[in-house]
Amino acid sequence: MTDRRVTLLFASITGLTVIILVVIIGYVMVNGLPGLTLPFLLESPREMGRTGGVFPAIVGTVLLTGIALIIAAPVGILTAVYLTEYTRDTWLPKIVRFGTESLAGIPSIIFGLFGFLFFVIYLDLGWSVLSGALTLSAMILPTIVRTSEEAIRAVPDAYREVSLALGSTRWQTVTSVVLPSAKPGIMTGVMLAIGRAIGETAAVIFTAGSSLRLPRTLLDSTRTLPVHFYILAREGISLENAYSTAAVLILLILAINIAAYTIMDRLAKKES
Amino acid sequence: MNEVGNISINVQGGGSSAGARAALSGVAEVGMLSRDLHGDEKTLIPTIIAYDAIALIVHPSNPCDNLDIVEIKSIFAEEITSWSEVGGKARKIHVVAREEGSGTRSAFDEIIMGITEVTPGAIVQDSNGAVREIVAGDPSAIGYLSLGLVDKRVKAIAVQSVLPSIDTVANNTYKLVRPMILATREGPGREVMDFISFCLGEWAQAILAREGLVPVTSVAPGGPPEPGHRDPEPAHGNPGLEHGSLKPGHDGLEPGPDN
Amino acid sequence: MRRGETLVQWSLAIVALSAIAVLALIIIFIFKEGSPIIARLGMVQFITGTKWSPTRGMFGILPMIVGSVWVTLGALLIGVPIGLATAIFLAEMAPSGTSQILKSAIQLLAGIPSVVFGFIGLVILVPLIRQWLGGPGFSVLAAGIVLGIMILPTIVSVCYDVLKAVPQAYREGMLALGATRWQTIKMVVLPAARPGIIAAVILGMGRAVGETMAVIMVAGNATRIPVSPLEPVRTLTSNIALEMGYAVGEHREALFATGIVLFIIIALLNTLARLVARVEKV
Numbered sequence: 112m113t114d115r116r117v118t119l120l121f122a123s124i125t126g127l128t129v130i131i132l133v134v135i136i137g138y139v140m141v142n143g144l145p146g147l148t149l150p151f152l153l154e155s156p157r158e159m160g161r162t163g164g165v166f167p168a169i170v171g172t173v174l175l176t177g178i179a180l181i182i183a184a185p186v187g188i189l190t191a192v193y194l195t196e197y198t199r200d201t202w203l204p205k206i207v208r209f210g211t212e213s214l215a216g217i218p219s220i221i222f223g224l225f226g227f228l229f230f231v232i233y234l235d236l237g238w239s240v241l242s243g244a245l246t247l248s249a250m251i252l253p254t255i256v257r258t259s260e261e262a263i264r265a266v267p268d269a270y271r272e273v274s275l276a277l278g279s280t281r282w283q284t285v286t287s288v289v290l291p292s293a294k295p296g297i298m299t300g301v302m303l304a305i306g307r308a309i310g311e312t313a314a315v316i317f318t319a320g321s322s323l324r325l326p327r328t329l330l331d332s333t334r335t336l337p338v339h340f341y342i343l344a345r346e347g348i349s350l351e352n353a354y355s356t357a358a359v360l361i362l363l364i365l366a367i368n369i370a371a372y373t374i375m376d377r378l379a380k381k382e383s
Numbered sequence: 384m385n386e387v388g389n390i391s392i393n394v395q396g397g398g399s400s401a402g403a404r405a406a407l408s409g410v411a412e413v414g415m416l417s418r419d420l421h422g423d424e425k426t427l428i429p430t431i432i433a434y435d436a437i438a439l440i441v442h443p444s445n446p447c448d449n450l451d452i453v454e455i456k457s458i459f460a461e462e463i464t465s466w467s468e469v470g471g472k473a474r475k476i477h478v479v480a481r482e483e484g485s486g487t488r489s490a491f492d493e494i495i496m497g498i499t500e501v502t503p504g505a506i507v508q509d510s511n512g513a514v515r516e517i518v519a520g521d522p523s524a525i526g527y528l529s530l531g532l533v534d535k536r537v538k539a540i541a542v543q544s545v546l547p548s549i550d551t552v553a554n555n556t557y558k559l560v561r562p563m564i565l566a567t568r569e570g571p572g573r574e575v576m577d578f579i580s581f582c583l584g585e586w587a588q589a590i591l592a593r594e595g596l597v598p599v600t601s602v603a604p605g606g607p608p609e610p611g612h613r614d615p616e617p618a619h620g621n622p623g624l625e626h627g628s629l630k631p632g633h634d635g636l637e638p639g640p641d642n
Numbered sequence: 643m644r645r646g647e648t649l650v651q652w653s654l655a656i657v658a659l660s661a662i663a664v665l666a667l668i669i670i671f672i673f674k675e676g677s678p679i680i681a682r683l684g685m686v687q688f689i690t691g692t693k694w695s696p697t698r699g700m701f702g703i704l705p706m707i708v709g710s711v712w713v714t715l716g717a718l719l720i721g722v723p724i725g726l727a728t729a730i731f732l733a734e735m736a737p738s739g740t741s742q743i744l745k746s747a748i749q750l751l752a753g754i755p756s757v758v759f760g761f762i763g764l765v766i767l768v769p770l771i772r773q774w775l776g777g778p779g780f781s782v783l784a785a786g787i788v789l790g791i792m793i794l795p796t797i798v799s800v801c802y803d804v805l806k807a808v809p810q811a812y813r814e815g816m817l818a819l820g821a822t823r824w825q826t827i828k829m830v831v832l833p834a835a836r837p838g839i840i841a842a843v844i845l846g847m848g849r850a851v852g853e854t855m856a857v858i859m860v861a862g863n864a865t866r867i868p869v870s871p872l873e874p875v876r877t878l879t880s881n882i883a884l885e886m887g888y889a890v891g892e893h894r895e896a897l898f899a900t901g902i903v904l905f906i907i908i909a910l911l912n913t914l915a916r917l918v919a920r921v922e923k924v
Contacts (some may be wrong), residue, residue: 117824121731128728128798129744131791132751135762186660193654203655210662216912217905218852220879221668224886224901228671249664256661282650310755313854313883337755341855344761346512347519357758364753372746398888477778482863483696484888492697500695503705503866506780506874509858509884520769521778 136361143358146351152359156323160339161349165356167325171240171333172363174326175319176308178244179251184301186248187255188290191297194256195263196285215253219314222250226318238332243319250314251304258300262293295378302371306364312337336360392578399486403427406566412575414566417486418493427566432582433596436530436547437491437559438539440515442522447471449541452558455495458525461502466523478505479517479526487511490561491527527559531595552597563596672905676898689903694865696885696893703900705867709782709875710851710907712868713861716786717793717850722843724790725797732798733805734827745802752795760856763788768860777872780862785875788860789853793846800845804838805831837918844915848908854879878904 154164190207198204226246236242266289274284290297312335320332321342334342336356343353399416403424406414420429439455441447447470450458457463459478467473480501481488492501508514511528518524519536530547533539539547542558551557565582567575581587588598680688683701691702728748732741763784772779808831816826832839862874863884876884882897882904889897 114822114824118731118735121727121735124724124727125731125736125744128724128794129747132748132754132794135754135759135791136751138762138766139758186657189654190658190661193651193658197651197654204658206662207658210659210665212916213665213909213912214661216848216908216915217668218848218854218879218908220852220854220882221672221901221905221908224882224898225668225671227886228675228898229667233671249668252661252664280647282647306753310753310757312755312757313879316883317886337757340761341757344757344764345516345859346510347516348512353761357761360755361758364755365750368750368753372749398890400890482885482887483694484885484890484893486888489697500698503694504864504873506778507863507865507876507884509887517778517780521772524778 139354139357139361143354146355147358151355155325159323159348160343160352165336165339165359167323168334168336168339170325171319172309172335174240174333175243175247175315175335176305178240179247179308180301180305182245182248183252183255183304187252188259188297190256191259191263192285194260196281196289211253211256215257219250219311222246222314223317226314231318237330238318238320239330240319240326240333241329243315243333246314246318247308247311250311251308254304254307255300258303259297262296262300263289265296266292295374299371299375302367306367309364310337310360312341398484403566406568409568412567412571413578416564416566417561418490419562420566424566427568430565430579431562431599432565433563433591433599434552434560434602435563435596436552436557437487437527437561438530438533438547439525439527439542440518440533440537440539441525442518443536443538444522445471445538447540448538449544451543452495455542456499459496459501459505460499461504474523477521477524478502479514479524480505480507481514482507482509487527487529494559529595549597549601553601672898672901676895676902679892679895680899680902688899692867696896699892701896703878703881703903705865706876706878706881706900707903708867710877712782712875713785713789713857713877714847714850716782716871717789718843718847720787720790721793721797721846725794726801726839728798729801729805730827733802734831748795748798752799756792756853756856759788759792760859763856763860771872775872778862778874780860780874781872782868782875783871785857785861788856789850792853792856793849796849797842797846800842801839804835804842807838808834837921840918841915844911844918848911851907851911852879854883858883
């Protein structure tokens, strides 16, 4: 084949990829945006979601993701600090790395089963905000560790050397020099983790349940946006509300991802 | 939690067997079942509060509007594979069933299938709504669901020439019917008695009717309809319309959709 | 000072162990719940049995294992060629401005939740298949296409990075010898990037095997081994999610046992990926 033809072929395939993805988003938006009104966002669903809004599901999503992050972010970042700043090549970091990598490959349904057995039943937290958040935190932990590790490794050694030469301890160096420099990279990882947590269905439906009520305590069952969408769409309760829920979900995730990549881009530009 | 007078009631999820077990072991005062009591559960006292009809549904464009029980059984066993064999067009039948463990599935298996198995080639969905969506979109499909969830996008067909309705359940002519039972231990406390009489009262029965169930008070005297219990296997049903109640975390007292 | 540092080091080590602790808890709890039935039936019986009828006491998950394999192969057949071609175009052919924009767009789309992919499959793809190709529409084909599209962004991003990592000198050498750009890509760039591309494929495979909700929506979930891509199929993941709601006793154990089999398959895939990564380094 000639270069021209090959390029044309590959360009068309790329076009196809982009078109498929744009069509999916477009389809959801065209059908979902008309119903996406302020009352839809701020009202409670009525008749199982046939009418009314998605307010409790938004609250559920924010609570679950927020709490998952409060748990996973410190643990993940400190794990990354340990792996990059505090270890030589011993067995311990090898085990930690093996654990993180394995965790990253586990399907969300397995996290769901585990969360159900461990948090819901064994710790007797029931189908609740807390069970769901704890399960999600386990699920997003590897993402945070991996991206934080990369960000911390990218901090030039010279920074550390200067700080250590000035008499700082290793920990002081980490908190005052390394982490501040790595912050944008870490933030990107955290945002990607949020994106993943917000869109998760399988792990959440088995641990947080699917109650439509506004949760009053962390031990109340709740329903996140993707779970609400899944139930509305699959059981044919209301296609209009399903599309609008999906539109909220996609806009939320796109906004977070755009923010994440913007930070990353700015970082890349600063480096070059 | 729902306040009825001064009693607060906590509803837990699970299937019929879980409901009976909880009542037997004393974990709960009342166990809810969507099937009759089996084996050692018979030491419990059953109170039937309503009946649920299971409707056979097809696409509205499907000319077939009546099947007898043998035909239904043959269709779900994949012995009859074309609609032309039962008065429809020459189209392959797409069988849609519920997942194993669901109350609707076990009631259907008990009443219609007996010891015959539903074909493993059947499409399986885990909610009444999902079954309805498939049948509403596929002119060749047949499925079943609780009568209360039938809407105009699908067509309920007659079984043995009887269409499912509150009346045909009440006068014992429609065959696919299962009881909704509250099971209690001997010597229930006053609150339990109050709750049961509340469920049998006018207000609660009206709510059940609105949910698409057939109130027990409207069923003709001379006993409940007798579904054929040909299958000795214990069934794992679930209390109430499973739609609103028993998927993980669904709140037991919220009404199901479509009702 | 020195003592403080040791304390910090050990505290960090303990925090860092939480990942492995979670992994251990997952293994313990799922195996504890699912292994009794495997022990009773025998692993071979469980994974080679062709009949799944829990209320009749029959627990064979071969149809679901085959189902997962078919659906995943379908996803790879669609996702890998399209994804790789897209990555080659973006990394090797497109002007850098265009390539940057398209790449970010594709990357952003990786965030679309899988339920949305499943839903689009349900409302667009399934009716199309039913109408034009026959069968109920809920099929191996529908699930394969949905998953193939779902793994596209992952395949594109990873392959793109791998291609970009091939040293520029390789290309220049070939071009200097008078090779065309396509010959250069075919004969130098792709072979050099091969281990990375394989890793990308394995990554996509892991995602496809593990996906649950999108598959339940479009696969039809029949428990028979499909003989044509137009027949409905059930995967390991959908078996679990579909029946977990009401399962009690042995039935429930069997669903957790299905989880164990899924876990083992994923662990094998991860090991494979690690081996490939090691080969790459050599």
